[in-house]
Amino acid sequence: MRTLLLSLTLAGLLLSGCSPLPAPAVQPTQAQPAPPSPTQPPATPPQPTALAATPAAVPSPDEATPVAAPTSQGGSLPGGAIETLDPQAIIAATLRPDAPAWLIPADPELADMTRYRLDVTLAPDLSTLTGHEQIRYTNRETVALDVIYLHLFPNLWDGGLQTTDVRVNGQPITPTLPSGDDILGLPLAFPLPPGDSVELGLSFSIAIPAGEGVGNYGEFAYQEGVLALAHFYPTVAVYDAQGWRIETPSPQGDVIYADASLYEVTFTAPMNLTVVASGATLDHAAAGEGEAIWQLVGGPMRDFNIAASADYQKVSLQVGDVTVNHYYMTKDAAQGQAVLNWTIAALGLYQRDHGPYPYQELDVVETATSAGGIEYPGMVVVASWLYRDPNQRDFFQSATAHEVAHQWWYNVVGNDQLNAPWLDEALAQYSTYLYYLDAYGQTGGQGFLNAMDARWARVGHAAKPIGLPVGEYVNREYGAIVYGRGPLFLVALREQIGADKMTEFLRQYYHDDAWGIATPAEFQTLAEAVSGQDLDALFQEWVYP
Incomplete structure (x- = not known):
């Protein structure tokens, strides 16, 4: 539920997970070679209707008709x-x-x-x-x-x-x-x-x-x-x-x-x-x-x-019947439109590949959290320090895309985040991989995977299962295994069953478990049903202790 500052780079790209180390002082010690990182936000989504072309404060209640306080x-x-x-x-x-x-x-x-x-x-x-x-x-x-x-x-x-x-x-x-x-x-x-x-x-x-x-x-x-x-x-x-x-x-x-x-x-x-x-x-x-x-x-x-x-301050765009709002501090107004663009690009992609976003609104909110970002239902927060450090521009973008993905994985499809955190964190990382693949092509997608592999390398590519409770990972293992190895497992699953079947599977998973609580066993059973394959060896290699 948090965005983790990854000490990994996609040509300097810091990517996101959701269980952060204390904020921006953490820097990568070695850069993982990767394709050049994009410097611009993803392509502007198809013709959203502008609600506020320039930042505007939310209307003050001073002009509203007073009402009696609740009894x-x-x-x-x-x-x-x-x-x-x-x-x-x-x-x-x-x-x-x-x-x-x-x-x-x-x-x-x-x-x-x-x-x-x-x-x-x-x-x-x-x-x-x-x-x-x-x-x-x-x-x-x-x-x-x-x-x-x-x-x-x-x-x-x-x-x-x-x-x-x-x-x-x-x-x-x-x-x-x-x-x-x-x-x-x-x-x-x-x-x-x-x-x-x-x-x-x-x-x-x-x-x-x-x-x-x-x-x-x-x-x-x-x-x-x-x-x-x-x-x-x-x-x-x-x-x-x-x-x-x-x-x-x-x-x-x-x-x-x-x-x-x-x-x-x-x-x-x-x-x-x-x-x-x-x-x-x-x-x-x-x-x-x-x-x-x-x-x-x-x-x-x-x-x-x-x-x-x-x-x-607030800037908004209407995307179909969803209003996307970005709330930010006045001194950080220069980032207002970029964050909105990243959010809308992620929203469009995840709806296409995973299924419809549920709510009428999606709010992205700047706060002073020590995390890169944190997700909540219908709301994601992004850390103020990312708005202010130009060297963190790429992490800023990936944190936003990652947290938006949690609207699908954690909120609509719930899971035991204490004992099976990979079911939302690794999936949010996999969705972020799809975001880079969609926005920047094979170069961007492969760069993301290089960064995830580099994160896993921080614990020597230990073959520790991704399916353990949070408390069973020590020191750097939690981030390296769940956020680094975790999405690589999902890419391996995609390679085994095929990209089209992977998309079909995740759409069905989102549909079948909407507002419920999914388990790893249910995830595997559905993947096998959709793909028509026995996936036990793959899950034993990556997920289970």
């Missing part, structure tokens, strides 16, 4: 059913109107999705978040559940996420903390049968670090005038074939392993901020002294993220 729940969450929008209204606001039927969840799948209702207030000085959360959780398993677990992700890094007034079906309970303070257990008075739902509620507060942030890559922090609020809310853990997945994530990889869910968020914050969020903004209006309220919805989505700044 405070005073720390006491109501019992009974959550009063929320109809799920179909969330889907209609978020998904593309011409999305194929298989990409639009319908009952019973839609009715059973976990639903989050968040009412969150940002302090005027941007120092703290306080909020109320309601969750409707439906047991989609085959066994009754006697407890529901929530991740408190900021507490993995001493983020100080505090919860109070925890309730189940409106009744106060005493939660448990089974692993320090990063997991919250909500015991149920009676086991929850398969197919039944429960209403969870709590209040929470968290201080926002200023300067150096918390999170694996500083993704929850106020830095350089940008507010990044990843993982700010308690998040329901996944229950899968192994039970509740509440293990502590490795510090070098992703933390989000989540079911696709529906979100409604009321966000109250200083009105001078430009707020960018996953999903769609239903309303944005002034409310009270110096404040505004954003009404946000999203779904289906694996996660929900908010970024904000008083200094954001």
Whole structure:
């Protein structure tokens, strides 16, 4: 879920993965010979309709009609059913109107999705978040559940996420903390049968670090005038074939392993901020002294993220029924159009080769993360240092293309990012290879593969499987194996079954596992079915321990 600064070059090309080393000080020690790197962005996509020919700030709510602030729940969450929008209204606001039927969840799948209702207030000085959360959780398993677990992700890094007034079906309970303070257990008075739902509620507060942030890559922090609020809310853990997945994530990889869910968020914050969020903004209006309220919805989505700044500018292009937005700091305006071009080129290619992008919007957002980039549903963030270092131009482009690919691999098709990270990271790298192949021809594609091989060479081309949990890779192995060897496996698979069959396979994989959670075994089974080949020897050589 992060973009990793690769110490590899495509004639100086730094490429991307999603689990970064600390940012730009890391430089390659030896350049891998490769074809000349392109200095211009990919060819301009076919005739998109311009929404904003020049950068423009998001309209201020000062001119909007004031609305009453949401009624405070005073720390006491109501019992009974959550009063929320109809799920179909969330889907209609978020998904593309011409999305194929298989990409639009319908009952019973839609009715059973976990639903989050968040009412969150940002302090005027941007120092703290306080909020109320309601969750409707439906047991989609085959066994009754006697407890529901929530991740408190900021507490993995001493983020100080505090919860109070925890309730189940409106009744106060005493939660448990089974692993320090990063997991919250909500015991149920009676086991929850398969197919039944429960209403969870709590209040929470968290201080926002200023300067150096918390999170694996500083993704929850106020830095350089940008507010990044990843993982700010308690998040329901996944229950899968192994039970509740509440293990502590490795510090070098992703933390989000989540079911696709529906979100409604009321966000109250200083009105001078430009707020960018996953999903769609239903309303944005002034409310009270110096404040505004954003009404946000999203779904289906694996996660929900908010970024904000008083200094954001925006440039947009309409591509069919998808609005592509690029939000960047004023001093980085020179990069505005290039990033938009790269994003649109990647979007067009991945839709052609993998399948339709699901949402009405795709936002690319500059933040001060120490990563090269991080993906979220309907949003990718790219690091400020890439905007400002001309020597990182090629990494800048590849990071953008890589993170856009995660909209297909991680978001629509989910996977266990802690224990099978190659299923999204290696696939995002493979999609980035296709991007270079499409934009720059065989020379660019081969240069990318040379760079991946050079990355693998950092651990002596060790034949370590790409299919291990993140925590089983030590030191440089995670990046070298998952991000370097991983895409080379997928190229080997393409060579064995043929390019056309590889495209057919990935399109079918995207279709069949949309909004689900895929496994390596399912990936292999489908590849064999589409290709008509026994691929066990290839998977044993590259993937499995």
